[in-house]
Amino acid sequence: MNIAVLGTGMVGRAVAGRLAELGHTVTVGTRDPQATLARTEPDRMGNPPFATWHADHPTVKLVPFADAAAGAELVVFAGNGAAALDMLGQAGADNLAGKVLLDISNPLDFSAGYPPTLFVDNTDSLGEQIQRAFPDVMVVKGLNTLSAPVMVNPSALGGSTTVFVCGNDSAAKATVVGLIESFGHDDVLDLGGIDTARGPEMYLPLWLRAMNALGTPMFNLKLVR
Amino acid sequence: MNIAVLGTGMVGRAVAGRLAELGHTVTVGTRDPQATLARTEPDRMGNPPFATWHADHPTVKLVPFADAAAGAELVVFAGNGAAALDMLGQAGADNLAGKVLLDISNPLDFSAGYPPTLFVDNTDSLGEQIQRAFPDVMVVKGLNTLSAPVMVNPSALGGSTTVFVCGNDSAAKATVVGLIESFGHDDVLDLGGIDTARGPEMYLPLWLRAMNALGTPMFNLKLVR
Numbered sequence: 014m015n016i017a018v019l020g021t022g023m024v025g026r027a028v029a030g031r032l033a034e035l036g037h038t039v040t041v042g043t044r045d046p047q048a049t050l051a052r053t054e055p056d057r058m059g060n061p062p063f064a065t066w067h068a069d070h071p072t073v074k075l076v077p078f079a080d081a082a083a084g085a086e087l088v089v090f091a092g093n094g095a096a097a098l099d100m101l102g103q104a105g106a107d108n109l110a111g112k113v114l115l116d117i118s119n120p121l122d123f124s125a126g127y128p129p130t131l132f133v134d135n136t137d138s139l140g141e142q143i144q145r146a147f148p149d150v151m152v153v154k155g156l157n158t159l160s161a162p163v164m165v166n167p168s169a170l171g172g173s174t175t176v177f178v179c180g181n182d183s184a185a186k187a188t189v190v191g192l193i194e195s196f197g198h199d200d201v202l203d204l205g206g207i208d209t210a211r212g213p214e215m216y217l218p219l220w221l222r223a224m225n226a227l228g229t230p231m232f233n234l235k236l237v238r
Numbered sequence: 239m240n241i242a243v244l245g246t247g248m249v250g251r252a253v254a255g256r257l258a259e260l261g262h263t264v265t266v267g268t269r270d271p272q273a274t275l276a277r278t279e280p281d282r283m284g285n286p287p288f289a290t291w292h293a294d295h296p297t298v299k300l301v302p303f304a305d306a307a308a309g310a311e312l313v314v315f316a317g318n319g320a321a322a323l324d325m326l327g328q329a330g331a332d333n334l335a336g337k338v339l340l341d342i343s344n345p346l347d348f349s350a351g352y353p354p355t356l357f358v359d360n361t362d363s364l365g366e367q368i369q370r371a372f373p374d375v376m377v378v379k380g381l382n383t384l385s386a387p388v389m390v391n392p393s394a395l396g397g398s399t400t401v402f403v404c405g406n407d408s409a410a411k412a413t414v415v416g417l418i419e420s421f422g423h424d425d426v427l428d429l430g431g432i433d434t435a436r437g438p439e440m441y442l443p444l445w446l447r448a449m450n451a452l453g454t455p456m457f458n459l460k461l462v463r
Contacts, residue, residue, distance in 0.1 A: 135360070172462045173462075174462045204448065209447045212443045215442075216444045219402075220437075222430065223402075223437070226430065234460065236457050237397045238456060238457040
């Protein structure tokens, strides 16, 4: 499949790399490709610059958001939640229309320090905001409940774990579930319409505190029944 | 141990019954014991009236909130989250002072229908509200992330699962962890101070949607690492 991944951070790199490994044609979208590639400093999390990752993934093209979205059959939003509406706006509603958008982002607000709060929750969600802003896109929330390395390689953990999908379009969810299963996930729970994205997004505060208590982001929840 | 359980609903009954079964001296607190025992109708969830349960648990005394709290070494708040501050106020700050309070409640707001939203979250939590209102009490948030039957009998599920404790007092948390482990839990994660209660409380929206998707409340999360 031709897949666009919007976002050049750890989530975008992990997903783009895994999709390319699985044989998809992957394009990464960014605001300004030359500026992204020109960066030589690690980011604020200490991750190496994008150019270092890109050198190891030569088949993945880096292009402006709009070009990535225009050429894709499916789009993955892997950017900062706070920038989601802006980045998707740059990708262009026309370029996204009729396509499946897997939204992995979280509405994290770091303005008051760490741990972050959520800038939308309880009676709304970022998934719903995106769906309302882009009504012609089939938004599927998914994979926002675990760290990038576990997201694309769940076998790194000591057993089966659960991930969630939320969205209004059943066919779009089936496509996303197929992709998620191709990463190695074997327990994908469909929570319902995009309004159910409030659940996985509001899990983030627990995830952050569990990460702190466990001393590692290498974990995920399993719904044991 | 002498333990007071405040609340006569399903959570209060499950916890009081299990504690009595484990050999503790258990007193259930309610607003008006005669009124509670006089009810003959099922509650709005279809559960039998308290008197039916009480007939099967004759060693558990039913007394007013204040009497329950006064005679207890440890207090469990198992009531409706929306009524927590009022019920604890009736129990009496003096009767609670210096004691461990295990708060199992959730800040669920059913005023706009189902699924409920949270009446406090993100930058505060019900656990923190209770701790602020009763500064001389050692509040420990715990067991609010699973249904009553699983709470007191985790072996009903198909494997080990994780529960959480949050609180400012380490000794109080150790006491609560001991009680929780006596129920059969083998993975109790200490998230930190009472402010970390925002995590387990904000998990409820996901729990509610997972219950809907799974068609049962008989599940719990395991943090697989």
